Amino acid sequence: MLAVLALAAEAGKVKLAAFNIQVLGKTKMGKPDVVADLVKILRRYDLTLIQEIRDISGTAIQQLLTEVNKGHSRSYSMLISDRLGRTSSKEQYAFFYRSDLFSPQGNYHYDDGSESAGEDTFQREPFVVKFKIRATGKQFLLIPCHASPSYAVEENDALTDVYDDATSRLGETNAIILGDLNADCSYVTSSEWSYIRLWTQSRFNWIIPNSADTTTKSTHCAYDRFVLVGSRMQSDYVSGTAKVFRYDTEYGLSYSETTAVSDHYPIEMELYD
Numbered sequence: 001m002l003a004v005l006a007l008a009a010e011a012g013k014v015k016l017a018a019f020n021i022q023v024l025g026k027t028k029m030g031k032p033d034v035v036a037d038l039v040k041i042l043r044r045y046d047l048t049l050i051q052e053i054r055d056i057s058g059t060a061i062q063q064l065l066t067e068v069n070k071g072h073s074r075s076y077s078m079l080i081s082d083r084l085g086r087t088s089s090k091e092q093y094a095f096f097y098r099s100d101l102f103s104p105q106g107n108y109h110y111d112d113g114s115e116s117a118g119e120d121t122f123q124r125e126p127f128v129v130k131f132k133i134r135a136t137g138k139q140f141l142l143i144p145c146h147a148s149p150s151y152a153v154e155e156n157d158a159l160t161d162v163y164d165d166a167t168s169r170l171g172e173t174n175a176i177i178l179g180d181l182n183a184d185c186s187y188v189t190s191s192e193w194s195y196i197r198l199w200t201q202s203r204f205n206w207i208i209p210n211s212a213d214t215t216t217k218s219t220h221c222a223y224d225r226f227v228l229v230g231s232r233m234q235s236d237y238v239s240g241t242a243k244v245f246r247y248d249t250e251y252g253l254s255y256s257e258t259t260a261v262s263d264h265y266p267i268e269m270e271l272y273d
Contacts, residue, residue: 013238014101014133014273017245018049018224019266020146020180025055029063037261041247042068042076045268046098047131051146051180053092056083061094068096075099079107081127086115093127093144093179101273105130105139106170110162121158123148128162130170133273140233140271141166141175152187153195160197160204163229174230177204180264184210185221204229207242207269214244214265216258224267238270 021028021038028034042048042064053061065078077099083090097104107129113119124146132139143162147155159177167173177198182188193199199206205228208214214224226242228234245266248258 012273013270014046015044015268015270016047016049016176016178017045017266017268018051018144018178018180018226020051020224020262020264022052022262022264024050024053024064025060026057029060031260033257034260035064035067037247037251037253037257038064039067040251041245041261041266042096043072043074044245045096046101048096048266049142049144049178050094050096051091051144053080053094054089056090061092065096079104079129082109084109084124084127086120086123091124091146093124093146095129095142097131101134103132103134105132108169110165112158122155123151126159126162128166128170130172135273138232138236138273139172139174140230141170141172143175143177144179145177146180147182147187149182149187152182153192156181156183156188156198157196159227160201172230174233174236175228176233176269177227177229178225178267180214180223181225182223183225184223185219187223198227205234205237207237208244208267212244212267214267216248216261216263216265224264226267226269233271236271238272241268241270243268 068076076096080094081092110126112121112125126143126145129142198204208225210222212222213220215221245268
């Protein structure tokens, strides 16, 4: 999950990532070695979706942003969602993005129905953001989702509705649906893919394959995904750049050091700007 941002930008490309940082809160931010690894990973990218922020005080993610920017020649800004979830264990989505490369153009939380009435679809509703690439003026949507393992089929299917709603509300059809979709292994089995419109409709392009392993532990599951939609998004994607970033291999980390960072690897991709 780490590559030289400068080189990507100079070559007319931008590098994006999605990273489920397991239980990102004050406890994790109190571990200097873990923080140092997170900083190295996040500086690899021009824009990163961070998931599983669990901190009612809101200080952990601010501390992480400060550490990423500390002594660094490039400045990152942050967009963060409300605290989301049906239970007392709330999570947030955050986007760290290079403010010299990207400009947010609007955002909203998808309304999936009443939680109190039990009518909502998502455990953690997507926080949809429209970004503009400053150099070219190109705009695109990012639609994040950390899917509930128990309802992964239903939530992945409903992301089709989120995309259609977002295009109507924000006036842009080019988008990336991204995050820990829990779209593999026991959460989405081989017989269940046919129930997921995000998979069966040809307009959606899944660029992290089912054969990938996005987990750091003994499981072999392609939970984390990028799904491209929109004609320009398909052509702007730099073919072959979507992959799992094995930070353990890159940084020579032991198993315990690796899993202290997260139980997920980041996934990454590049776009022509």
